[in-house]
Each structure stands twice: as C-alpha cells, then as structure tokens.
Amino acid sequence: MTYSMTAFARKEQSYDFGTLSVEIKSVNQRYLEPTFRMPETLRPIEMKLRELLKKRVKRGKLEVNAKFYSASGEQALDIDESRLKAVTGALNKLEGSVNNSAPVNLIQLLQYPGILIDSEIDAEQVQQEMTQLFNAALDDFLAGREREGAVLAEAIEERLVDITAIVEAIRAEVPEWVQTFRDNLREKAQNLGVEMDADRLEQEVVLLAQKADVAEELDRLDGHVKECRSILKQKGAVGRKLDFLMQEFNREANTLGSKATKESITRNAVQLKVLIEQMREQIQNIE
Known part of the structure; x- marks a missing residue:
C-alpha cells in the first residue's frame, strides 16, 4: 500500500465543558518530524499523542494543532500545587549551586508549563476526549494519505508501462543495429579503397557489437x-x-545512452531518463 506524505485532516467536537478541535497536516520530509501546538490543559497528553502518531506514520514533516475552548468563556485560573512545588524545588537546588543567580521572576514562573490550570474544568476528561478526537483525525489523515498515494502509484505505473515499451523497442532494433555496423564498415573500406574479406568484416562487426551490446542493460531495466x-x-x-x-x-539508462550509436536508440535512452526523472519526482511524495 502506497501512502503520500502530503495530507490534511481536521476534527472538531463540542462537549459540556467546551469545544475541542485538532488539525493534522504534513508535507514531504526525509524522516518523521512532528510538531505539536496545544494549550497547557492538553500538554500532559502530548507524549501520548506523539506515540500514537509514531505508530502509524513513518515519514513526513507534520504539524498538529490542538485547541480547547472552555464553555465558561473566561477561565478561572488556579495553581497546580504539586507542579509548583517540583519546579521551585528544582530552582532552589540550582540557586544553591550557582553563584550570583538572579531572583526568580514570579510572572515567568506562572508561565512555566503546567503551573496555571483552569479550576472550573475536569482536565482529565478534556484530555481523554482529545485523545479520542486525535485518533479520529488521524484516521482521516491516513485515509487522505492513502488516496493520494494511490494517485501517485498510478502515475508511476503509467511510466513503468512506457519504460517497458521503450525497452522492447530498443531490443527489437538490436539486429538492425548490428547490420548498421556491417554496412558502415563496408562503406568505410570502400571509401578508403581497401578490400575487406568477409571473415575480417564479420570479426570487426562482432567486436563492435560486443562493445555496444545493451542486452544486459535492457534485462536490468x-x-x-x-x-x-x-x-x-x-x-x-x-x-x-x-x-x-x-x-x-x-x-x-546512462550506460545505454553511452553505448548507443544509432540515433533512434539515443532518443529512446533520453526518453528513458525523462520518464525516470518523472517517477523520481513522484516518489519524493511517497512515505
């Protein structure tokens, strides 16, 4: 099954506590590179969402944008005491080992992830619902990748058919190509006024045919x-x-082109390279 690396999916759902939405979009990338943007209420499940993503997506530069709109409108902010205690404990250790350290700015401390929480919502419920919504969005996202991948595979198949046709055309020309060697040698000998016996002529033709033999290249193609x-x-x-x-x-294709001494075969070798480059461009979009 062929998957494209380019896709987009969006899911939004309303609940008693508010509205959740998530967008997943991706572009080409050699490796998997996900970026998550989400409010602090959802930050505790970021690693879980990353793991869900890695299990089903292998390549691409992905951007996940998760949002939460509280039904209460204005958030009633509170402090996560356990989180604050852990952060301040770490700061105290640093203060004791670093000379002339600057005093902690309370505003900056409040901005640390997870310190401020919305006291009017059940954060665990919000996180559970977002996980389900993310899975649904991921399903749509992968379905889109699969549809686009099928289109890419079809485009590649069309070029494979053309390559096969060119290989067959070149193979059919080989006997005539050998005859061309013979005719050219005979003509050159006549122009130089040299009498060339049949055996010597055939020996030269065989040598030229061996140098220009493309059977191996055609078989490999x-x-x-x-x-x-x-x-x-x-x-x-x-x-x-x-x-x-x-x-x-x-x-x-390059070897074939370098061996070609017949114009039609040279043209076919060039067309082969065009088709291969077209396939390569399509493959850059495949996971």
Missing part, C-alpha cells in the same frame, strides 16, 4: 520495472526503497 511494481504493493514506508531503485534505473 526489465528487472527494475518488476521490482518497482513489487515495492508499490508492499505495506509500510516504501519511499526510500523506491528512491534507491530510481538510482539503479538511471544507471542503466
């Missing part, structure tokens, strides 16, 4: 096409495998 189709059917993140395979495609 066929193998790469089959491997690409196999990878596209695999589960999980396949983008890196496909990206490596494009390097192998390019290597064979």
Whole structure:
C-alpha cells in the first residue's frame, strides 16, 4: 500500500465543558518530524499523542494543532500545587549551586508549563476526549494519505508501462543495429579503397557489437520495472526503497545512452531518463 506524505485532516467536537478541535497536516520530509501546538490543559497528553502518531506514520514533516475552548468563556485560573512545588524545588537546588543567580521572576514562573490550570474544568476528561478526537483525525489523515498515494502509484505505473515499451523497442532494433555496423564498415573500406574479406568484416562487426551490446542493460531495466511494481504493493514506508531503485534505473539508462550509436536508440535512452526523472519526482511524495 502506497501512502503520500502530503495530507490534511481536521476534527472538531463540542462537549459540556467546551469545544475541542485538532488539525493534522504534513508535507514531504526525509524522516518523521512532528510538531505539536496545544494549550497547557492538553500538554500532559502530548507524549501520548506523539506515540500514537509514531505508530502509524513513518515519514513526513507534520504539524498538529490542538485547541480547547472552555464553555465558561473566561477561565478561572488556579495553581497546580504539586507542579509548583517540583519546579521551585528544582530552582532552589540550582540557586544553591550557582553563584550570583538572579531572583526568580514570579510572572515567568506562572508561565512555566503546567503551573496555571483552569479550576472550573475536569482536565482529565478534556484530555481523554482529545485523545479520542486525535485518533479520529488521524484516521482521516491516513485515509487522505492513502488516496493520494494511490494517485501517485498510478502515475508511476503509467511510466513503468512506457519504460517497458521503450525497452522492447530498443531490443527489437538490436539486429538492425548490428547490420548498421556491417554496412558502415563496408562503406568505410570502400571509401578508403581497401578490400575487406568477409571473415575480417564479420570479426570487426562482432567486436563492435560486443562493445555496444545493451542486452544486459535492457534485462536490468526489465528487472527494475518488476521490482518497482513489487515495492508499490508492499505495506509500510516504501519511499526510500523506491528512491534507491530510481538510482539503479538511471544507471542503466546512462550506460545505454553511452553505448548507443544509432540515433533512434539515443532518443529512446533520453526518453528513458525523462520518464525516470518523472517517477523520481513522484516518489519524493511517497512515505
């Protein structure tokens, strides 16, 4: 199954205590790079949400934006005594080991994550509901990735079909290509006024044909096409495998182009490189 790295999902739900909303959006990235933005009420579940995300998403630069709107409007703020005690205890240890330390600013202390809480809401209930809402948004997000991934896989398949057609066309031209060697050698000998016997001519043709033999490159291109189709059917993140395979495609296309002495084969080699580059661009979007 092929997944795109680009997707967007949004969920919003109203409750007695207020309204929760969460957005998940992503763009291409070599590794998984999630960023979470959320109010302090939801901050205690950030690590849990990160773990849920990592279990189902392997690559991409993701931005998760979670919001909470209290039904009471104006928040009645209170202090989390246990959190405050832990922070001040850590500050006291630092003060005892650091010379000339500046006094603690109370406003800055209040801004420390988790110190201020909304005393009129059940924070645990809010966090539980957000976890469920996040899972629902993640379902939609992955469904969007899957739909986009199917489009990418279809685009790659179209180019694989074209590559196969070009490989078959080149393979069909090989006998005529060898005959071209023979004709060119005979013509050069005649132009130079040199009599070339049939055996010597065939020896030279064989040598030229060996140097320009592209059968191995064509066979490898066929193998790469089959491997690409196999990878596209695999589960999980396949983008890196496909990206490596494009390097192998390019290597064979380059060798084919360097060996080509026939104009039509040179054109086909160039077209192969165009198709491979188009696939590579699509694969940059695949997880």
